[in-house]
Structure formats: C-alpha cells, structure tokens
Amino acid sequence: MxxxxxxxxxxxxxxxxxxxxxxxxxxxxxxxxxxxxxxxxxxxxxxTPEPACAAAKAAIDAGFTKYTPNPGILELREEIANYLAGYGAEYSPREILVSNGAKQSIYNALLAVCNPGDEVLLPTPYWTSYPQQIAMAGAQTVYMPATQEMGFKITARQLAEAITEKTRLIIFNSPSNPTGAVYSRAEMDAIAEVIRDSGIGVISDEIYLELIYGTDDYASFCAYPDLKDQVLIVNGVSKSHAMTGWRIGYLAGPENVIKAAAKVQSHSTSGAASISQKAALAALRIPAEDxxxxxxxxxxxxxxxxxxxxxxxxxxxxxxxxxxxxxxxxxxxxxxxxxxxxxxxxxxxxxxxxxxxxxxxxxxxxxxxxxxxxxxxxxxxxxxxxxxxxxxxxxxxxx
Ligand SMILES: Cc1ncc(COP(=O)(O)O)c(C=O)c1O
Structure with missing residues (x-):
C-alpha cells in the first residue's frame, strides 16, 4: 500500500x-x-522590445549567468525604485523584492503576511490565481461583488462594510484582469481613506498600470505615501513590455514585510534568473514614448x-x-x-x-x-x- x-x-x-x-x-x-x-x-x-533582448544577450556573453542576490540585483531594484517614484512613492532598494514574475510576488506577499484563518477581501470578478493563492497561504477569501452595473468596481462604502476583525488585507487590481476596469483617482481616494481608517493592508496588483487608454484619471497606490506602511505594490515587466516568458515581477513595501517575503523566496526559488533581470533593467529604461x-x-x-x-x-x-x-x-x-x-x-x-x-x-x-x-x-x-x-x-x- x-x-x-x-x-x-x-x-x-x-x-x-x-x-x-x-x-x-x-x-x-x-x-x-x-x-x-x-x-x-x-x-x-x-x-519583447529590442533593448531588453540585447541586454539579455550581452548578459550571457559577459558570463552574467550565476546566482544573483535573493532580492534581485541592486541596479534593477534601484531602477524599480525610480519607476515607483514616478508614481509618487519613495522606496529604497531594501524595500523591493524581485521575483520570478508578479504571480510569485503575490504569493510571497500572502505567505509573508497571512496567518491561518485571516480574511482577505477580494473584489469579484477576480484574477483566477488570487483565491487559490489565498487558500495556499491558509487564509480565507471574502468575495466582494463588483458587478457590471457597478462598472466592475467596488465602492469605498462596500469595503468599509466588509471589513471585520479578521480582515488582514484586500487584494486590489486596477486595471483589472479580467474586466479591464480602471478606478478613477476619486474612487481610489475614497478607498484609500477606508484603508487608512481601518488599518488593513493592501496588495495592489498594478501589473497593467502602463496599459490604460485615453485617460489620465487613475492612480497607483504609490500616490498615497502616508499609507506606505499598509501597502504592498506588485508590478513587473510581463504585460508592460511583452516579457511574460522572462519571469520578472516585484514587490515593494515596508522593509519588515519585504524581509519576510524574501525569506520565503530564499527557500523556494532564490533570486530570479540573472539574464532576465538584466533584460528587465533595460526594459524599465526604455522611455515611455517608445x-x-x-x-x-x-x-x-x-x-x-x-x-x-x-x-x-x-x-x-x-x-x-x-x-x-x-x-x-x-x-x-x-x-x-x-x-x-x-x-x-x-x-x-x-x-x-x-x-x-x-x-x-x-x-x-x-x-x-x-x-x-x-x-x-x-x-x-x-x-x-x-x-x-x-x-x-x-x-x-x-x-
Ligand atoms: C492580474 C494579474 N496579476 C499578475 C499576473 C502574473 O504576472 P506574471 O506573468 O508576471 O507572473 C497576471 C498574469 O496574467 C495578471 O493578469
């Protein structure tokens, strides 16, 4: 048997x-x-843009093919900090963890923060991996309907009413996969206020932030520096730079949580691929106009x-x-x-x-x-x- x-x-x-x-x-x-x-x-x-491919080839030719530091190479974390500063938040490289895609960043974040039985709020429709990752982290998903009539967006009031003593955090995703919904600045402000008042955490999955069309009326959670202790930003180059196969994503947030997430990563996968990190660095340096x-x-x-x-x-x-x-x-x-x-x-x-x-x-x-x-x-x-x-x-x- x-x-x-x-x-x-x-x-x-x-x-x-x-x-x-x-x-x-x-x-x-x-x-x-x-x-x-x-x-x-x-x-x-x-x-994938040519500068990213060229940087990867150069990395191979230069023998940059060994283990890298677990949290990612310093120059990439510096470039990420630079990018996030453009949206209003000051992060030091110590507050950034590079991973094998944004999917791993979210999983690391959940494992770093959630205790068994914690509730994680999830606007629905949701990206398919969130509830599974929440379960894998031992937490409970609390679904919050965001119907088509609501523009597929939750309201601040709905969020306030959903928060209980067990709520650890909300996973927020604007623009959203699968709906494409984008929260306006005013809608974000209202949600940020509830987060401030309640003290809950946010994982803000901003992987589609560079793909918003025909409006400037949106914000990153980086735009709320007073919430920095409560916010984990997730982003990467997969969608913005057509680099899904390179597997580079990152988490930015308070140093103690980033350290906890880095511990998780250090025993599961270690640092992301050296060559991909060089490619991501080059990608992030491409001017937005290009x-x-x-x-x-x-x-x-x-x-x-x-x-x-x-x-x-x-x-x-x-x-x-x-x-x-x-x-x-x-x-x-x-x-x-x-x-x-x-x-x-x-x-x-x-x-x-x-x-x-x-x-x-x-x-x-x-x-x-x-x-x-x-x-x-x-x-x-x-x-x-x-x-x-x-x-x-x-x-x-x-x-
Ligand atoms: C909302 C959302 N978050 C995260 C990811 C994962 O991105 P990555 O390929 O960088 O792991 C995806 C990919 O489909 C996504 O749609």
Missing amino acids: NKGLVPSLFSQKIEGSKTLAVTARVAELRQQGRDIIDLGAGEPDFN MQEQKDEFSRRRETVFSLLSSIPSVDVSMPGGAFYIFPDISAYFGRSDGSFTIANSVDFATYILEKAGVAIVPGEAFGAPDNIRISYANSMENLEKAMAGMKAALSELR
Whole structure:
C-alpha cells in the first residue's frame, strides 16, 4: 500500500485551472488542422522590445549567468525604485523584492503576511490565481461583488462594510484582469481613506498600470505615501513590455514585510534568473514614448472589439479602461440551442464558440463571474475582426 505519495490535504484544497479544458481543446482542434484564433491568452502578442533582448544577450556573453542576490540585483531594484517614484512613492532598494514574475510576488506577499484563518477581501470578478493563492497561504477569501452595473468596481462604502476583525488585507487590481476596469483617482481616494481608517493592508496588483487608454484619471497606490506602511505594490515587466516568458515581477513595501517575503523566496526559488533581470533593467529604461505605439495599438483594438461586440444581439458589453481584456455578459444566451447543443452556462458558451467559430475565449467561471466571458484583444486586428464576425455568425444560429 502506498502511504507516502498521496495528494496532501493542502494540495486538495487547490483547484486546478478552470481554463485548461479550453486550452486542451484548442490544442486538439489545431492538431486536427483547424484554424483557431486564440483570444484566451493573457499576454501581449508583441515581441519583447529590442533593448531588453540585447541586454539579455550581452548578459550571457559577459558570463552574467550565476546566482544573483535573493532580492534581485541592486541596479534593477534601484531602477524599480525610480519607476515607483514616478508614481509618487519613495522606496529604497531594501524595500523591493524581485521575483520570478508578479504571480510569485503575490504569493510571497500572502505567505509573508497571512496567518491561518485571516480574511482577505477580494473584489469579484477576480484574477483566477488570487483565491487559490489565498487558500495556499491558509487564509480565507471574502468575495466582494463588483458587478457590471457597478462598472466592475467596488465602492469605498462596500469595503468599509466588509471589513471585520479578521480582515488582514484586500487584494486590489486596477486595471483589472479580467474586466479591464480602471478606478478613477476619486474612487481610489475614497478607498484609500477606508484603508487608512481601518488599518488593513493592501496588495495592489498594478501589473497593467502602463496599459490604460485615453485617460489620465487613475492612480497607483504609490500616490498615497502616508499609507506606505499598509501597502504592498506588485508590478513587473510581463504585460508592460511583452516579457511574460522572462519571469520578472516585484514587490515593494515596508522593509519588515519585504524581509519576510524574501525569506520565503530564499527557500523556494532564490533570486530570479540573472539574464532576465538584466533584460528587465533595460526594459524599465526604455522611455515611455517608445512604448506608446504598442499602447495605441491596444487602444485601437479595444475600440474595434467593443464596437463589433456591441453589434451582436444579446451581448451586454462595457468599454474597458485598461489591460487588454473585454468582459461581456452573455447570459442572455443561456438556454438557447442550435438544435444539437444547448448552452447552459459560460463554459458551454465558450465551448460552442470554439467548436463553431474556431475562436478560443475564457469562460467567466474562471474569474467568479459565470454570466460573462473574457476576450483578450492581444491579437492582430485582422484576427480580431475575423473572430468577432465568426462569433456573431455562430450566435445567430442559436434559438
Ligand atoms: C492580474 C494579474 N496579476 C499578475 C499576473 C502574473 O504576472 P506574471 O506573468 O508576471 O507572473 C497576471 C498574469 O496574467 C495578471 O493578469
């Protein structure tokens, strides 16, 4: 009898990716020779900027291929401090921990701060990894609905009412994955006030901060220096610089928490890849103007996809303010059928669109929003137009 290798209670608490079924089916259909447009991916379709690639090649040639300090190379942490200062917060390199992607930064932060049974507030829809990571840290997720009518944003009052003695922190994510919602400066001010008054902590996941379109009315949590002791900033180069595969993210916050998070990291992964850190350093030094073209292209696609989706009957779509996702409510299609397949939920909806139109999207179940679907517009304009036309045609067959 095998008593050793059975899944632990800990691992049994964790849910696998809800999007995996779609991903697996995409691979299967492609293998059968079908042309699939993948609007499921959470990554920019652009190439990593040339200066980042050049810095990585130079790092290899210079033999910069050994262990680096656990918290990250000093010059990268200095450059990150520089970047954060641009948003209003003074961080020293000792208050910054570089990790293998922002996902690890969030996990490190949760492990560094949460005690068993602590409550972590989570605006819903949420990025799919947050509740799993909260569970992995032994804490409890308290979901806070942020419906489409609310612009997918919680209110300060709602936050104040959700806070209990057990609340350790809130995970805040603006712009949001999956909704693309961006909090205005006034909305942030109101939320910051509740955080100040209540004393709870914030993990502010700002991974999409550089991808906000057509407005200056937003803020980073760096803009509240008086809250510095209560705020952990998460960011990285994955989304801003099309560097998802390089795996560089970071956490900035009070030194004692950064030290605790660094301890966690030192025994799990150690410092991030040396070559990637050099590439991230070069990426952060690229002037914002040089990234503008990519941002403008995302903005054009956002408008095109929004208007094409708006022309599909019974799809309730709101214009996102940032990131590269759009998150329409498609629940009006639940119960409809093309004669052979009946759509009962958003997973069925995504399956139907994949099989019929050859377009991969992510069902809202993955984000705690079962009436919606997430469409990524990190794809070429040509593919996006083709995909929206295919979706429209497929949906017109449903009665
Ligand atoms: C909201 C959010 N946070 C964090 C991450 C993780 O970023 P990274 O690839 O740097 O780990 C993602 C990636 O999808 C994301 O969407």
